[in-house]
Amino acid sequence: MNYRQFGRTDLRVSEIGFGAWGIAGPAMAGDIPIGWGKVDDTESKSALRAAFDQGVNFYDTADFYGFGHSEKLLGEVFGNRPDVIIASKVGQRLGADDSIQIDYSRAHILQACEDSLRRLKRDQIEFYQLHVARMQHLESGECITAMQDLQQAGKIRYWGISLNTFAPEPEGTFFMDHQLGHGFQLVLNLINQKAIGLMRAAAQQGYGIIARMPFQFGLLTGKLTRATTFERDDHRMFRLTPDVLQVSLDTLEPIWDAYRQKYQMTPLQLALRFILSFPEISTVIPGIKTVAQAQLNTSPGPLLSPEDHEWLQSLYASDFEALLKQMQGKG
Numbered sequence: 001m002n003y004r005q006f007g008r009t010d011l012r013v014s015e016i017g018f019g020a021w022g023i024a025g026p027a028m029a030g031d032i033p034i035g036w037g038k039v040d041d042t043e044s045k046s047a048l049r050a051a052f053d054q055g056v057n058f059y060d061t062a063d064f065y066g067f068g069h070s071e072k073l074l075g076e077v078f079g080n081r082p083d084v085i086i087a088s089k090v091g092q093r094l095g096a097d098d099s100i101q102i103d104y105s106r107a108h109i110l111q112a113c114e115d116s117l118r119r120l121k122r123d124q125i126e127f128y129q130l131h132v133a134r135m136q137h138l139e140s141g142e143c144i145t146a147m148q149d150l151q152q153a154g155k156i157r158y159w160g161i162s163l164n165t166f167a168p169e170p171e172g173t174f175f176m177d178h179q180l181g182h183g184f185q186l187v188l189n190l191i192n193q194k195a196i197g198l199m200r201a202a203a204q205q206g207y208g209i210i211a212r213m214p215f216q217f218g219l220l221t222g223k224l225t226r227a228t229t230f231e232r233d234d235h236r237m238f239r240l241t242p243d244v245l246q247v248s249l250d251t252l253e254p255i256w257d258a259y260r261q262k263y264q265m266t267p268l269q270l271a272l273r274f275i276l277s278f279p280e281i282s283t284v285i286p287g288i289k290t291v292a293q294a295q296l297n298t299s300p301g302p303l304l305s306p307e308d309h310e311w312l313q314s315l316y317a318s319d320f321e322a323l324l325k326q327m328q329g330k331g
């Protein structure tokens, strides 16, 4: 495992981290699936340990994942270990009517942080993120002072924002203009390259960068087919619909074939290596649910030549931007 500096902080993070949304289980907000279907907690805990054994020291979670279940598993496996870095998030909760409530009030943030610390069995969260806060929340200032006060109180070490999947701006620039926080979580993968400009500017200013969704919900691992369907408790049932799978695979398959021939690399390795080839990225956080995934997802395979990395970036304008628009329509 290689390690990279997390921006201007003193955190040294594994370049591959652990995306811990999937292990949260099949949570529902009313009729809306906000999880990935059924999981086996024993296997999830083994996966967390297996990733640690592979050198992973960075674990991304949120209080909303399984309404605390993901944090609880992390707490049971790692507790207060100082050699584990936990990144959690705040800002969403389940309302009394089972609807998703966006809450960036000071009172909620302070209480949610205490609750996360209890579940995680930790004294401090190393990186605490506003879970996709938008301009109206940032401009009110309440969530920003709450995060600063939590840092001052030692409850969190550093903080930042997890940016929107399809619209990382203007919140990214707002953070940079006001020199807020220490890091960004953004989507960067072969298909969604929208945040590259923002990522470069942010890294230049000393922000740590977490790249999420490296596999675009599994699509970029190469395991999904045009006929794949998902259970009702899996959020991909409304995102990776047959039309999206069809167009995506028509575009991706020739690229996978070319890189398989040239580098003997799998689609999964290409997905990871594409992201790791950006020096601005501090860590990429693939979703991991099993021991086998912990092993595969920490093996990104051969390095890409700079020319091939650039060519993959050029595909955004020619092929992937249109596909991303289609995905955006699904939420």
Ligand SMILES: NC(=O)c1ccc[n+]([C@@H]2O[C@H](COP(=O)([O-])OP(=O)(O)OC[C@H]3O[C@@H](n4cnc5c(N)ncnc54)[C@H](OP(=O)(O)O)[C@@H]3O)[C@@H](O)[C@H]2O)c1
Binding pocket: 018, 019, 020, 021, 022, 036, 060, 061, 089, 131, 132, 162, 163, 185, 212, 213, 214, 215, 216, 217, 218, 219, 221, 223, 268, 285, 286, 287, 288, 289, 292, 293, 296, 297
């Ligand atoms: N707004 C936010 O802040 C936000 C939003 C999204 C994600 N995140 C973070 O980013 C992390 C990663 O994103 P993600 O989980 O959405 O998506 P992802 O990592 O792009 O994809 C996860 C999917 O890839 C599949 N997969 C993983 N390893 C595999 C392997 N070795 N072989 C075949 N398939 C494999 C999983 O399949 P199975 O389902 O079959 O296991 C799962 O469906 C999350 O866990 C979370 O920590 C944050």
